[in-house]
């Protein structure tokens with residue numbers, strides 16, 4: 157599936173709610189499956205990544221109904237109630253599924269092998285294998301720590317303290333989830349704050365999780381009690397429309413019921429530093445997570461040096477922030493973001509490879525990029541961009557078309573369905589001139 161984008165959308169207008177948060181959707185299935193009792197989830201993201209998690213637990217004997225219009229009902233089997241799957245688990249494109257599951261699989265009595273698609277099979281799993289081995293778990297990977305990843309069951313994980321070598325919520329969560337099966341207290345210290353949905357949701361399931369400064373502690377052997385979960389709209393999906401409204405002329409978009417967990421709001425801070433006109437209102441708390449409505453209007457964006465402290469808090473939003481930088485006046489510099497090179501694609505390179513043919517000066521560095529704002533596509537009629545099997549690259553270039561003067565073809569957009577299956581129709585609804593070509 158390709159996107160074909162005509163240049164120069166007019167004004168961008170809308171009042172929309174994007175689909176449910178991907179991180180929370182994954183965790184709702186994992187914790188709901190391991191809880192005692194029936195967990196009901198609303199607002200579940202019906203995207204391929206979250207469905208990969210759902211199907212993995214179905215293959216391990218959990219009875220799950222739905223999703224039906226965002227509603228999922230999970231009959232929890234308790235911490236020790238999972239059954240060995242018949243085959244290896246196919247995880248698709250989802251890094252969160254494979255890394256969090258590897259922690260949970262460490263506590264089972266059976267072996268599990270997990271493999272993914274072309275993109276996932278290139279991503280590093282050593283970052284979860286290392287702490288799991290320290291916990292005494294037997295882990296096998298393919299060459300260079302890539303999937304398939306096999307977790308051998310039958311050994312009780314040992315509680316450890318782990319200093320995370322990189323700011324990664326997936327690795328933090330993997331260790332904490334393995335720690336649920338250990339005797340004693342497992343603790344993790346992170347080098348910078350990363351998303352804390354695992355900690356919050358564990359509390360929602362009645363677990364005690366102690367957070368002091370940059371360290372999270374969890375006592376093993378706690379029972380999870382079923383609960384009700386209302387998943388807010390994903391701020392990472394909302395980000396495409398925040399940038400769309402910021403760069404368009406005469407634009408106004410209202411995004412409803414967006415999760416604004418402070419470990420996720422870097423995109424708002426960065427756009428505001430660039431001069432974005434963003435109003436967060438109707439703030440409320442839903443099931444232990446802060447939620448709000450967000451209004452974004454056109455703005456004259458300026459290039460900035462992105463503060464490194466904001467990088468982990470906006471880690472998934474950089475592809476579309478690079479589009480904002482391309483439309484801004486002056487230079488934007490990103491540093492301290494080497495993690496972008498090991499996402500669904502090498503996001504620094506994939507974005508530069510799309511922006512440069514449109515005449516934008518985008519110079520990758522080892523840990524970031526330098527982008528000089530300009531007119532996209534001033535000297536070409538049409539560019540073809542490779543989405544590199546990465547949903548966020550595809551959607552970022554769809555947003556670019558608002559300001560581009562050339563036609564943009566984005567090749568390989570199937571993976572948009574991993575996080576935002578309704579993107580094309582919502583984008584069209586707000587005024588982006590997008591055609592889906594099979």
Ligand code: S3P
Nearest residue numbers: 179252323324325326327471472
């Ligand atoms: C996620 C954590 C982030 C993020 C990913 C989802 C999660 O990855 O990029 O899309 O749900 O825990 P890292 O923790 O590897 O940075």
